[in-house]
Amino acid sequence: MSGHHPDxxxxxxxxxxxxxxxxAGLTDDAELDDILARLLAGASPLNGARxxxxxxxxxxxxxxxxxxxxxxxxxxxxSTRGGLKVQNLGVVENTATEHHVLVCTLCxxxxxxxxxxxxxxxxxxxxxxxVVREPRAVLAEFGLVLPDEVTVTVHDTSAENRYLVxxxxxxxxxxxxxxxxxxxxxxxxxxxxxxx
Amino acid sequence: xPPMTETTAYRAGDRVRTRATxxxxxxxxxxxxxxxxxxxxxxxxxxxLADESAQGREPRVEPVYTVRFTxxxxxxxxxxxxxxxxxxxxxxxxxEPAMEPASGSAPEPAP
Numbered sequence: 001m002s003g004h005h006p007d008x009x010x011x012x013x014x015x016x017x018x019x020x021x022x023x024a025g026l027t028d029d030a031e032l033d034d035i036l037a038r039l040l041a042g043a044s045p046l047n048g049a050r051x052x053x054x055x056x057x058x059x060x061x062x063x064x065x066x067x068x069x070x071x072x073x074x075x076x077x078x079s080t081r082g083g084l085k086v087q088n089l090g091v092v093e094n095t096a097t098e099h100h101v102l103v104c105t106l107c108x109x110x111x112x113x114x115x116x117x118x119x120x121x122x123x124x125x126x127x128x129x130x131v132v133r134e135p136r137a138v139l140a141e142f143g144l145v146l147p148d149e150v151t152v153t154v155h156d157t158s159a160e161n162r163y164l165v166x167x168x169x170x171x172x173x174x175x176x177x178x179x180x181x182x183x184x185x186x187x188x189x190x191x192x193x194x195x196x
Numbered sequence: 197x198p199p200m201t202e203t204t205a206y207r208a209g210d211r212v213r214t215r216a217t218x219x220x221x222x223x224x225x226x227x228x229x230x231x232x233x234x235x236x237x238x239x240x241x242x243x244x245l246a247d248e249s250a251q252g253r254e255p256r257v258e259p260v261y262t263v264r265f266t267x268x269x270x271x272x273x274x275x276x277x278x279x280x281x282x283x284x285x286x287x288x289x290x291x292e293p294a295m296e297p298a299s300g301s302a303p304e305p306a307p
Contacts, residue, residue, distance in 0.1 A: 088240060090262075105226060132228070133267075135276050152276035158224045159260045159281035160243045 044116045048164050049185035050076050051091070051114070053178045056169045065091050069164070078114065080162070089114070092155060093166045094192070099150050100165045101139065101192030103131045104157040111162035115190055122191065132156060142193040165192040202242075202258045202284055210236045212263060213290040214282065222250035225286040229278075233290045234265040237279060245283050258284045 021027055051069075054076050055062040064072040069089040070080045080089045089111065092100040104110065105128045110118040121127050131138045135152045139145070146152065155163050167189040173181060188194035206212060216231030224246045240262060244255035263282050267274030 154278045156280050161281050
């Protein structure tokens with residue numbers, strides 16, 4: 001991406017708004033910091049990786065995850081209720097014939113509680129505009145070249161569901177334990193811009 | 197959450213057409229998917245209609261569906277598919293597809 005910072009203007013607005021609500025006695029810096037810390041504590045791609053690794057080793061969990069992810073992730077001690085709003089989670093599974101990739105073309109909706117803050121490219125106009133139109137070209141720029149026989153499905157996050165991609169389990173990992181498998185899963189794999 | 201004010205009108209596999217109108221307020225019916233025919237993939241429960249909550253009104257609570265479109269229909273080219281999560285009032289029933297196969301679309305399982 002370029003060195004341009006599209007969020008500079010919004011950052012100024014947020015700082016002004018914060019100064020006004022603090023000056024009005026509605027909150028203070030310590031309370032705001034505490035809210036942010038609680039929101040981001042434990043919000044990391046490691047959560048998504050743990051979900052995927054469990055699904056790779058436990059087929060019953062995998063089926064329940066695909067049917068009702070919000071309920072199933074309680075098995076690994078996670079919840080979709082940690083954010084500011086109630087949201088549902090959907091998990092989409094990559095297979096030998098189907099690849100999934102996530103976007104929010106309207107803004108930047110993203111499962112922050114399960115993946116941590118989104119990467120800047122996810123919020124860029126270039127990614128949002130292009131991935132719905134030419135996903136194979138965009139994925140190739142990420143280094144992921146998909147064979148023609150693999151169907152690509154782009155999930156545009158337009159309502160209150162948030163999504164997670166379950167990558168394919170890499171070959172040659174039969175002997176690995178669940179925690180070792182989780183260590184193989186990357187943030188981009190959970191967005192669908194990497195194979196794993 | 198307030199009670200659902202609309203009953204569920206569509207099931208997985210139903211063909212639907214999105215509204216083509218351009219409302220004078222916020223909407224989650226994305227511009228590139230207006231007036232397009234897609235297939236309902238999943239019912240996602242009922243959620244407050246974002247168009248109304250964005251206007252500061254008490255929102256209707258409507259069924260939301262994942263609807264899948266072919267890139268060929270949306271863009272005139274491409275072999276991929278795009279899914280969107282859409283509130284029920286964005287949708288109307290669509291006729292069954294014509295007999296000629298839609299080029300560029302992925303094969304669908306028989307109904």
